[in-house]
Structure formats: structure tokens, C-alpha cells
Amino acid sequence: MIVIGIDLSGPSNHKDTVLTVFETQGAQLTFCKLIRNVSDLMILNEVKQQSDSDQIVVGIDAPLSYQDGGGDRESDRQLRKFIISLGMKSGSIMAPTFNRMVYLSLRGIKLSREIERLQTTNRISIVEVHPGAVIGARLPQIEIERTLTYKQNIEERRYLKAWFYKQGILGLPNHIEEESHMIDSVAAALGAWHWRDPAFQPQWIYPANEPLHPYDFCC
Known part of the structure; x- marks a missing residue:
């Protein structure tokens, strides 16, 4: 199985969009490649190329739906409660239609549907992921402050x-710590891996609720 983690930024901000590709090997996830400054077309081409050889799971750090009428989705409210219980701050969970989020939401919704439309021989699964919560839910409670400062x-x-190495992620490049977007992309892959691989399970999940919210949301 191929696992792709995407830290998505708004449509005009390719430079802060990072995609990482991993391959599962037993109980481990092995790094394959990292791409920075990523456009939608680059993402679609990479997913299509990878899906030619294996099944794909894509974890996207961006809202993949919005609440009809505006405001929080129920999943946003539940995740906010969860991260507060861990000792994290609630501010990283914002409504998809909030001014600071709306363009990111637009890109996430559009991109996820375009990925769904790809014609491939292998299955592509998509999940919405919150990288900070992926990290915070797996760190020891005494180290939760790291989620606020990384x-x-x-x-x-x-x-x-x-x-990440202790979580079973192998082969990360030396420069991965240079930008938080690269760390978030790896965390998105970690969350997607644990969501899809039957040997693991997410630390928190809000199931899809079609037709308005067609993807699981997890960490």
C-alpha cells in the first residue's frame, strides 16, 4: 500500500503545500519521496502515477466539506473537544467557512473530488486528517506542549x-525539520496510515456522513 500525506495550503499558495509519499512494509512506513511547492495538477499526477502500482491512501490536511449554513461541522466540534482533552489549544480547529479557512476549504474540496475521478486500476482512499492532533494524540501527556511550539x-x-521513527516511519530525509509544512505532511501520512491499515487504528475518528460530508475525518 502507498500512503500519501498532503499538507495543503490555499489555491494561490503552492509554496507552502507539501506532499510526501510512503510505502507500507509490514508494521513500518518507508519514505519514498517529498515534493514541495505543489500545484493541484502535480498532486493529481503523483496520485495517478502511484496508483498504477498499488492501492493508495491519501491523507489531506484541509477541510474536505463544509457545514451547510456555515459554521462548524459536527466533526469540528468533536475534534476540538478531543484535542482540548489532550491539553492542546482549540484554535487550530476552525470552521471551513471561516474567513481564514475558506480558500483552503475550496481547494481541499475541489482536489478531493478530482482525486476521486481519477481512472486507475487500484483503489484510492481519501481521509481528512489533522496533523497536530495526529501528533498530540500519540505523544506522552508530559510532552503535549511540543504540539504548541513545533x-x-x-x-x-x-x-x-x-x-516519527519510533512510530515506525523510516528513512525521512535530513532536511525534513526545516519547515513545519514538511512535518505536517508526514503527520498527515501517519494519520492516514493508521486509519487505513487494519493492523492499526486512528486515535480519533468522525465517520463520513454522506452526501454532504463524504470522507472520514481522523487523527
């Missing part, structure tokens, strides 16, 4: 690179 602190990102 985006600004390279030393915390170096710690997380080593921590």
Missing part, C-alpha cells in the same frame, strides 16, 4: 523527526 521551533521539529 511550528515555530526547529528543535521541536528535530525531536519530532526522531519521534
Whole structure:
């Protein structure tokens, strides 16, 4: 199985969009490639190329639906409660239609549907992922503060690179700690892996509720 983690930014901000590709090998996830400054077409081409050889799971860090009428989805409310219970701050969970989120939501919704339309010989599964919650739900409680500082602190990102290895993620490149977007892309892959692989399970999940919310949301 191929696992792809995508830290998505808004449609005009390709430079902060990062895609990482991994391959499952037993109980481990082995790094294959990392692509920065990624457009929608680059994402679709990469997913299509990878799906020619194996089944694919794609974890996307972006809203993949919005609440009809605006405001929080029920999944947003439930995830906010969950991360607060871990000792994390609630501010990283914002409604998809919030001013700061709406363009990211637009890109996530559009891209996920385009991935669904790809004609491939292997199955493609998509899940919405919150990378900060993926990390926070697996860190020891005493280290939860790292989720609040890793985006600004390279030393915390170096710690997380080593921590990913303990989670079974092998072969990460030396420069992975340079930007938080790269760390978030790896965390998105970790969450998607545990969601899809029957040997694992997500730490939190809100099931899809079609037709308006067609994808699971997990961490």
C-alpha cells in the first residue's frame, strides 16, 4: 500500500503545500519521496502515477466539506473537544467557512473530488486528517506542549523527526525539520496510515456522513 500525506495550503499558495509519499512494509512506513511547492495538477499526477502500482491512501490536511449554513461541522466540534482533552489549544480547529479557512476549504474540496475521478486500476482512499492532533494524540501527556511550539521551533521539529521513527516511519530525509509544512505532511501520512491499515487504528475518528460530508475525518 502507498500512503500519501498532503499538507495543503490555499489555491494561490503552492509554496507552502507539501506532499510526501510512503510505502507500507509490514508494521513500518518507508519514505519514498517529498515534493514541495505543489500545484493541484502535480498532486493529481503523483496520485495517478502511484496508483498504477498499488492501492493508495491519501491523507489531506484541509477541510474536505463544509457545514451547510456555515459554521462548524459536527466533526469540528468533536475534534476540538478531543484535542482540548489532550491539553492542546482549540484554535487550530476552525470552521471551513471561516474567513481564514475558506480558500483552503475550496481547494481541499475541489482536489478531493478530482482525486476521486481519477481512472486507475487500484483503489484510492481519501481521509481528512489533522496533523497536530495526529501528533498530540500519540505523544506522552508530559510532552503535549511540543504540539504548541513545533511550528515555530526547529528543535521541536528535530525531536519530532526522531519521534516519527519510533512510530515506525523510516528513512525521512535530513532536511525534513526545516519547515513545519514538511512535518505536517508526514503527520498527515501517519494519520492516514493508521486509519487505513487494519493492523492499526486512528486515535480519533468522525465517520463520513454522506452526501454532504463524504470522507472520514481522523487523527
